[in-house]
Amino acid sequence: MSTRTIDICIVGAGPRGTVALERICANVPSLSPGQDVHVHVVDPYPAGGGRVWKFDQPRELLMNTVAGDVTVFTDPTVTCDGPLTPGPTQYQWARMVADGRVTDVSDEAKAEAAQMEAWSYASRAFQGEYLGWAFWHIVDRAPAEVSVSVHRTRAVSVTESADGLQEVRLEGEDLPLRVDAVVLAQGHYDVAPTTREQELVDFAARHGLHYVAPDSPAEADLSWVRAGEPVIVRGLGLNFYDYMILLSEGRGGHFVTDGDTLRYLPSGQEPVMYAGSGRGMPYRARAEIKQEVVPRYKPDFITATEIAELRLGAGTGRTDFRRDLFPLVAKEVAWVYYRALLKDTAPGAHARLVAEFPALTWGSPRLERLIEELVPDPELRFDWQRLDRPADGLGFAGQAAFRDWITGQLAEDLRHSRLGPERSAVKAAAAVMRDLREEVRAVISHQGISGTSYRDHIDRWFSGLNNYAASGPPATRVAQLLALVRAGVVEPLGPRMRVSTGDGDFRASSPEVPGIEVRAHALVEAHLPLTDVRRATDPLLASLRAAGECRAHVIPDAEGAGYETGGLDVTESTFQVVRGDGTPHPARFSYGPPVESVQWVTAIGARPHVNSRTLLQGDSIARSCLRQGMARLARLGTEESRGTTVPLAG
Secondary structure (H helix, E strand, C coil), X not given: CCCCCEEEEEECCCHHHHHHXXXXXXXXXXXXXXXXXXXXXXXXXXXXXXXXXXXXXXXCCECCCCHHHCCCCCCCCCCCCCCCCCCCCHHHHHHHHHCCCCCCCCHHHHHHXXXXXXXXXXXXXXXXXXXXXXXHHHHHCCCCCEEEEEECCCEEEEEECCCCCEEEEECCCCCCEEECEEEECCCCCCECCCHHHHHHHHHHHHHCCEEECCCCHHHCCCCCCCCCCEEEEECCCHHHHHHHHHCCHHHCCEEEEECCEEEEECCCCCCEEEEECCCCCCCCCCCCXXXXXXXXXXXXXXXXXXXXXXXXXXXXXXXXXXHHHHHHHHHHHHHHHHHHHHCCCCHHHHHHHHHHHHHCCCCCHHHHHHHHHHCCCHHHCCCHHHHHXXXXXXXXXXXHHHHHHHHHHHHHHHHHHHHCCCCCHHHHHHHHHHHCHHHHHHHHCCCCCXXXXXXXXXXXXXXXXXXXXXXXXXXXXXXXXXXHHHCCCEEECCCCCEEEEECCEEEEEECCEEEEEEEECEEEECCCCCCCHHHECCHHHHHHHHCCCCCEEEECCCCCCCEEEEEECECCCCCEEECCCCXXXXXXXXXXXXXXXXXXXXXXXXXXXXXXXXXXXXXHHHHHHHHHHHHHHHHHHHHHHHCCCCCCCC
């Protein structure tokens, strides 16, 4: 580096690294006019897509966000301090590809773009190409003062030199990068296995079995899975749907439409997937909404005033999610659900709901009576317990009974998905649950509730429920699952699935479904590992923690030690990495999945037209990095004017 240049290092070239780069470029003209800025982007994977959105992953793997809801660019709704620099959403970019305005893409991407609508679900490989284009588009359009170097390797450590610069050491490089600021944007990083996972790894090794630990399905080696053999799949979330498709369509099978039904034609190379989870029900399908821009729901009850009042207790450990915030969430969801349920079928009841519901307290006898009078059928009332655990108390006679029940559930879920939130109260409620994540995040993040409440109510309950109900797969995936169950390729196990080991194999069963215990030589964990800086094997994060230069986030309780999470601790407004002694580092920043639990639901990418939190945070971090560099140059100028410094060699 030259002492006259502002140097910034972004570790991670995925979506958040790309956003950080774009925001640096956007802010240079106003924060460091005429000043040379050099940005180093470090990632062994392709710039833009990074590890998760690699170009070469199977095209069968889909996103669970529609093309019109994906971006890395700001738009007029974004209230950041830096200037807005609009760019195409994924869907708009697809139109550019289809129209021939973008040509440097794969033939597969061109074919996909030609068929894409705003409500289509792109392949993950397509997303990788969009992000790669966006990254280099940002580089090409950067101000003349900005230069960008991409380092296709890993950052292994960050230390601070005597002159206050950050020295980022790269794998395979002798000299470190000397920079003014570092942005940690690694996304999901590698962690050591838990004690139980290591036990399963060791058991599999001793007995010649196969154990697939929590990981991205795109990176899992499934070549050993043999046709017709049983495979236990634990988890029924988004990763399950990926494994499901890799081991069916990815093995040469085909889905065909037969009237209104989807059928699966096996290739003969598929295993039999015995799949289950604690809930026993796969993630529900996203609603089909055929419009390009879907405005975010504006809450009626979780208002800015309510959020501000709840935030008064932040850091004290006094606020409880179930007691203080969930009643507002439940009331908001019920408000949307019952209005959608009654608006066309019972206009008189709808009018009464609108007149009386808002003034009543959630859970009060008066509100419960109102709902009972307006919706006499208990099966039509919104029930959080039934939503969360739909199989509880049903008493299945055996595996066939459970299979019949779950195929009925999947078919009904598909019906509601195709109706969409305008005609399905169920999907209207799911849509508002998704949108309310912003209000929930505003309250509970940065120690907004007690540590005990965060652990028990968020980590162990609400996060999973919200994802299950509101962040599921495309409806096509649920239709495919239904076809695979009917074809005998997927065999659903019951709720409260148990996995054990014994006599040289893995075993799975459900206490709710008598008469079946599956024995298999393979167990697949169909979920991602939890990001946990305490177990990080990512060399950069591991070295920072070992040196006391970062720490796990702790959420206090009013009494007691609080809850130590696995999130990388950062400051609330500036996202500076907090050191082991509790002091924020002025030149190190992080956002996204590494800071999960400091902020809630950080893995969600930037969404256009909704004042995206990711874009706001990227802008704040970019401006802090530039200010850090400008402050050093100001100090250097002062020292030179006094004759107290000798410029370093470039």
